[in-house]
Amino acid sequence: MSVREESGGREGFRETVPAVEFVGVSRVHPGGVRALDGVDLRVERGEMVAIVGPSGSGKSTVLNLVGTLDAPTEGTVRVFGHDVGALDDGALSALRARSLGFVFQRFHLAPNVRAVDDVADGLLYTGSPARVRRTRAVEALTRVGLADRIDHRPHELSGGQRQRVAIARAVVGAPALLLADEPTGALDTASGAAVMDLLHELHRDGVTVLVITHDRESAALAPRRVEVRDGRVVADSATVSVSAREGRS
Amino acid sequence: MIGRGKGEGRTARRGGAKDHGTRPGNEDRTAPRGRRGSRSAGRDRLRPARLSPLDHLRTGASGLRARPTRVVLSALGIAIGIAAMVSVVGISASGRADLEATLARLGTDLITVAPGSTLFGGNATLPEEARGRIDRMPEVERTARVESVGGANVYRSDLVPKAESGGIGVYGVDVDLLDTLRAETALGEWFNGATADHPAVVLGASAAERLGVTRITPDTLVLIGDVYFAVVGVLEPVELAPELDNAALVGQGAAEELLGATGDASMVYVRVDPERISEVRELIGRNANPERPNEVEVSRPSDALAAGQAADRTLQGLLLGLGGVALLVGGVGVANTMVISVLERRGEIGLRRALGATRGAIRVQFLVEAMALSLLGGVFGVALGAVVTLVFALVRGWPFALPWWAGVGAVAATVAIGAVAGLLPALRAAAQHPIGALSAD
Ligand SMILES: Nc1ncnc2c1ncn2[C@@H]1O[C@H](COP(=O)(O)OP(=O)(O)OP(=O)(O)O)[C@@H](O)[C@H]1O
Numbered sequence: 001m002s003v004r005e006e007s008g009g010r011e012g013f014r015e016t017v018p019a020v021e022f023v024g025v026s027r028v029h030p031g032g033v034r035a036l037d038g039v040d041l042r043v044e045r046g047e048m049v050a051i052v053g054p055s056g057s058g059k060s061t062v063l064n065l066v067g068t069l070d071a072p073t074e075g076t077v078r079v080f081g082h083d084v085g086a087l088d089d090g091a092l093s094a095l096r097a098r099s100l101g102f103v104f105q106r107f108h109l110a111p112n113v114r115a116v117d118d119v120a121d122g123l124l125y126t127g128s129p130a131r132v133r134r135t136r137a138v139e140a141l142t143r144v145g146l147a148d149r150i151d152h153r154p155h156e157l158s159g160g161q162r163q164r165v166a167i168a169r170a171v172v173g174a175p176a177l178l179l180a181d182e183p184t185g186a187l188d189t190a191s192g193a194a195v196m197d198l199l200h201e202l203h204r205d206g207v208t209v210l211v212i213t214h215d216r217e218s219a220a221l222a223p224r225r226v227e228v229r230d231g232r233v234v235a236d237s238a239t240v241s242v243s244a245r246e247g248r249s
Numbered sequence: 250m251i252g253r254g255k256g257e258g259r260t261a262r263r264g265g266a267k268d269h270g271t272r273p274g275n276e277d278r279t280a281p282r283g284r285r286g287s288r289s290a291g292r293d294r295l296r297p298a299r300l301s302p303l304d305h306l307r308t309g310a311s312g313l314r315a316r317p318t319r320v321v322l323s324a325l326g327i328a329i330g331i332a333a334m335v336s337v338v339g340i341s342a343s344g345r346a347d348l349e350a351t352l353a354r355l356g357t358d359l360i361t362v363a364p365g366s367t368l369f370g371g372n373a374t375l376p377e378e379a380r381g382r383i384d385r386m387p388e389v390e391r392t393a394r395v396e397s398v399g400g401a402n403v404y405r406s407d408l409v410p411k412a413e414s415g416g417i418g419v420y421g422v423d424v425d426l427l428d429t430l431r432a433e434t435a436l437g438e439w440f441n442g443a444t445a446d447h448p449a450v451v452l453g454a455s456a457a458e459r460l461g462v463t464r465i466t467p468d469t470l471v472l473i474g475d476v477y478f479a480v481v482g483v484l485e486p487v488e489l490a491p492e493l494d495n496a497a498l499v500g501q502g503a504a505e506e507l508l509g510a511t512g513d514a515s516m517v518y519v520r521v522d523p524e525r526i527s528e529v530r531e532l533i534g535r536n537a538n539p540e541r542p543n544e545v546e547v548s549r550p551s552d553a554l555a556a557g558q559a560a561d562r563t564l565q566g567l568l569l570g571l572g573g574v575a576l577l578v579g580g581v582g583v584a585n586t587m588v589i590s591v592l593e594r595r596g597e598i599g600l601r602r603a604l605g606a607t608r609g610a611i612r613v614q615f616l617v618e619a620m621a622l623s624l625l626g627g628v629f630g631v632a633l634g635a636v637v638t639l640v641f642a643l644v645r646g647w648p649f650a651l652p653w654w655a656g657v658g659a660v661a662a663t664v665a666i667g668a669v670a671g672l673l674p675a676l677r678a679a680a681q682h683p684i685g686a687l688s689a690d
């Protein structure tokens with residue numbers, strides 16, 4: 001709520017269409033499980049939001065809905081103003097290809113494929129030519145600090161490096177919105193911290209970031225925290241985070 | 250530093266207007282680099298990009314590259330089926346090429362005229378004037394006659410018991426015979442005017458083998474009836490007159506004088522104008538024996554050669570059927586591999602969907618993968634079939650022939666098989682829910 005007020009205050013200068021908007025969103029699974037129950041949420045462009053909550057609370061459900069990989073059973077999900085429920089498969093795919101980037105707990109790197117090719121596949125569905133995809137992939141790997149690993153295959157990389165390859169793949173298309181579901185879940189503290197640093201850097205560069213984390217410390221570092229419990233948003237530090245961000249810029 | 254750095258390139262890459270990623274918090278920083286602009290909400294129509302055919306191919310092939318062993322094993326069934334079919338086609342084409350070469354060499358213009366049987370089942374004879382009348386037909390180019398001499402056995406020496414004479418036939422022949430048949434001598438020489446009336450003999454190829462005649466010296470003799478004949482020559486096998494291979498040929502004069510030949514022709518070989526061969530076949534019986542044309546047996550030896558080739562058809566049909574079964578099994582193998590592949594790669598499917606692949610793109614990917622898998626088997630099978638054909642042709646001494654349509658057809662067939670085998674798995678892959686796929690296993 002307070003975010004809305006904030007943006008109202010900056011009317012003349014900021015976009016009116018938020019990155020993400022949930023209006024009364026519920027997600028009921030066929031078995032009758034209410035993974036989400038009437039959630040309202042608004043994430044402005046350029047925000048970084050940590051989603052926290054106990055296991056089974058509905059965090060991944062939120063992220064999947066934002067990522068248009070899932071559809072609500074009630075309510076409306078808008079991503080950059082697009083009503084997700086109203087889009088067909090082609091439009092959703094286009095939205096994902098151009099505007100969304102995903103990072104998963106399990107990195108989902110293709111076995112036996114060189115890092116540069118895997119990252120280049122992040123652009124495959126944008127329609128850019130192969131040469132461009134490769135160039136961008138090298139750039140993206142350089143940005144995540146893996147310039148010297150571009151020809152390595154997943155089994156030749158550490159867990160942290162693999163996750164950085166996955167992040168490079170997620171950002172190679174320069175998405176406006178990056179969604180990370182427990183990106184540090186499979187990593188040790190140090191690599192996890194490096195990955196979180198990377199996400200913060202992306203945020204600083206203007207990417208809207210939604211990250212699910214179990215790690216209290218990383219969550220505390222995020223400008224805004226949304227806490228989910230039993231399918232509802234029970235706490236949102238929106239006001240604080242926006243002020244903090246303003247102070248920074 | 251991450252993600253941004255190349256702001257200009259980014260905008261260009263996205264075709265400018267499609268960017269939903271205008272970032273309110275960063276105007277000051279990003280605007281000077283030209284990637285800001287006053288684009289509004291980003292409600293422009295969302296159209297998925299089309300993948301180029303090459304990208305489809307690359308993506309489809311990527312699944313194969315990751316699992317080479319499985320690819321080899323599942324392509325093998327297709328390869329065997331195609332190899333069987335291609336080699337059947339190749340072998341029969343090579344055989345036909347050989348037959349054509351043989352016929353071109355021997356000519357298809359030879360007709361034989363022989364006495365048939367009478368209405369009552371007895372043996373007919375050709376009238377004495379038969380050869381003369383045939384000779385006078387305008388379409389006839391040359392003739393030669395032979396007379397089968399009954400009751401005369403052939404031995405290498407009088408020490409060989411009668412039972413081992415090997416059924417060698419004895420013929421009285423004209424000097425013209427060699428040229429009319431376009432036969433050739435393997436050893437020695439054919440009759441000339443002088444030797445035709447002497448006790449001289451030319452042996453057919455298999456008769457010489459049975460009698461153990463491998464070279465000719467002045468005292469190479471064979472015993473025919475109770476007369477010693479000097480062997481003057483041995484023939485190469487005569488393809489148009491195989492009856493002469495296991496025969497001892499003596500001049501007609503000597504045959505009548507020494508072996509009791511009667512002068513009745515048992516066979517007349519006729520070379521005719523190749524253009525008019527069918528008319529000649531109609532007329533020649535009546536010319537040979539105007540009174541009883543139905544007692545004359547007319548045939549064309551080159552037809553018999555061609556018919557021998559056709560007899561292989563049953564075997565060919567059987568092999569083609571087997572190839573078809575192998576191909577079917579191969580297709581089922583490909584389908585099976587694809588079903589497993591789709592199950593195993595749910596994570597990849599989910600990821601690709603998250604990266605922006607449409608259902609259609611996933612469908613095409615798996616369809617292409619199945620077609621490529623099958624095609625691989627097909628190409629290997631064509632190569633294998635060609636090698637089998639080559640080896641077979643070499644062994645048989647045939648020219649190698651493999652019609653181009655066999656290769657093209659095989660490749661097209663395998664692509665079609667791959668498409669059919671891959672259809673269901675591809676539809677399943679495309680129908681997979683991205684979340685289910687991502688959280689799989
Ligand atoms: N496909 C499904 N069918 C039925 N119930 C489901 C399905 N997916 C999720 N759920 C349920 O929805 C609820 C929310 O799941 P979700 O994955 O969003 O939790 P989470 O907060 O991400 O948990 P974790 O921290 O363990 O990842 C859970 O109770 C879960 O059992």
Ligand SMILES: [Mg+2]
Nearest residue numbers: 059060061181
């Ligand atoms: Mg989860």
